[in-house]
Amino acid sequence: xxxxLDLLQGTLDLLILKALSLSPLHGYGVLLRIQQISSxxxxxxxxxxxxxxxxxxxxxLIASEWxxxxxxxxxxxxxxxxxxxxxxxxxxEKWSQMAGLMASILSTxxxxx
Amino acid sequence: MTFLARLRxxxxxxxxxxxxxxxxxxxxxxxxxAHAESLIATGIPPAEAxxxxxLEFGPLTQTMEACRAARATNxxxxxxxxxxxxxxxxxxxxxxxxLSVITLALGIGATTAVFSLVNGVLLRALPYRNPDRLVYxxxxxxxxxxxxxxxxxxxxxxxxxxxxxxVPLRVSPFSPPTAATSRSMALPSASTARxxxxxxxxxxxxxxxxxxxxxxxxxxPATTTSP
Numbered sequence: 001x002x003x004x005l006d007l008l009q010g011t012l013d014l015l016i017l018k019a020l021s022l023s024p025l026h027g028y029g030v031l032l033r034i035q036q037i038s039s040x041x042x043x044x045x046x047x048x049x050x051x052x053x054x055x056x057x058x059x060x061l062i063a064s065e066w067x068x069x070x071x072x073x074x075x076x077x078x079x080x081x082x083x084x085x086x087x088x089x090x091x092x093e094k095w096s097q098m099a100g101l102m103a104s105i106l107s108t109x110x111x112x113x
Numbered sequence: 114m115t116f117l118a119r120l121r122x123x124x125x126x127x128x129x130x131x132x133x134x135x136x137x138x139x140x141x142x143x144x145x146x147a148h149a150e151s152l153i154a155t156g157i158p159p160a161e162a163x164x165x166x167x168l169e170f171g172p173l174t175q176t177m178e179a180c181r182a183a184r185a186t187n188x189x190x191x192x193x194x195x196x197x198x199x200x201x202x203x204x205x206x207x208x209x210x211x212l213s214v215i216t217l218a219l220g221i222g223a224t225t226a227v228f229s230l231v232n233g234v235l236l237r238a239l240p241y242r243n244p245d246r247l248v249y250x251x252x253x254x255x256x257x258x259x260x261x262x263x264x265x266x267x268x269x270x271x272x273x274x275x276x277x278x279x280v281p282l283r284v285s286p287f288s289p290p291t292a293a294t295s296r297s298m299a300l301p302s303a304s305t306a307r308x309x310x311x312x313x314x315x316x317x318x319x320x321x322x323x324x325x326x327x328x329x330x331x332x333x334p335a336t337t338t339s340p
Contacts, residue, residue, distance in 0.1 A: 027140060028147045046148070047171035050141060051179035058184045060118025066136075073147075083115070097303050 004043040012044070012052045014095060015086040017080065024079035026069060027053060051076060061087050070098055119185075126186040136181055145170050 061084035069075035152162035
């Protein structure tokens with residue numbers, strides 16, 4: 001198994017928004033989806049998912065309703081709202097700018113200065 | 114918009130507090146159960162799978178508390194608890210309660226009194242036209258020559274002046290006579306002050322009388338104005 005990375009502060013919300021933008025999911029489904037698209041390389045404390053989900057719902061970025069899971073269990077499904085979609089777009093934009101900037105700073109060699 | 118969404122979410126969660134709570138409970142337990150099931154599917158014995166699922170989920174009560182805080186559903190209950198606790202403590206220590214009430218009452222009363230005074234005397238604008246352009250000049254010692262008034266700064270021209278002076282009077286409707294001070298006040302014209310006395314009426318002063326110049330006295334610098 002490759003090395004697992006601890007989640008950076010503040011990235012969980014963005015990951016949840018991204019996971020839900022692909023399809024509505026219940027809480028456990030969000031966890032599985034994030035693990036799946038990160039090829040299992042992110043270390044997420046499972047319980048920390050729920051405060052984040054509740055916070056996002058509180059902010060109106062995601063909405064929830066009870067439904068039935070694949071194995072006929074009651075489950076609370078989350079989906080992205082229009083505001084959530086906008087938030088995801090702007091946050092993703094900011095994130096890639098920041099990541100690009102950090103990468104170019106960190107790859108600077110003495111000859112380039 | 115997000116504020117409205119938050120308010121709506123908070124209201125919903127607070128109004129249906131017990132359902133919100135049981136929903137959260139069911140949701141978190143469903144997560145642990147689902148994870149345990151997936152562990153069982155990999156061949157781990159049920160009891161061990163259950164234990165592992167709980168362990169990987171993390172501390173449940175702490176998570177629940179964080180969930181409540183995320184929706185601020187604990188705001189009202191904890192406020193009520195704090196209030197109830199405060200009241201209980203006050204009832205338990207009546208001496209302390211009385212002392213705090215008196216301190217607060219005196220503090221609020223004193224502050225209000227001082228503020229009313231300051232507001233009336235210093236803060237509220239004078240009821241004249243352009244109150245910020247009114248200046249008050251006086252000569253502390255009348256015998257001092259006017260030249261001693263000069264200041265280094267170039268004085269702002271004063272467009273109109275009025276003057277007031279204190280005149281010692283002896284009022285003796287009865288004996289023995291009582292000393293009193295009158296203040297005569299001459300404002301050049303009603304247009305300067307744009308105000309009339311609250312009671313009684315203004316006396317118009319004829320140019321012949323001893324009072325101040327009437328009519329505008331233009332651009333008289335402060336240095337040359339002496340009473």
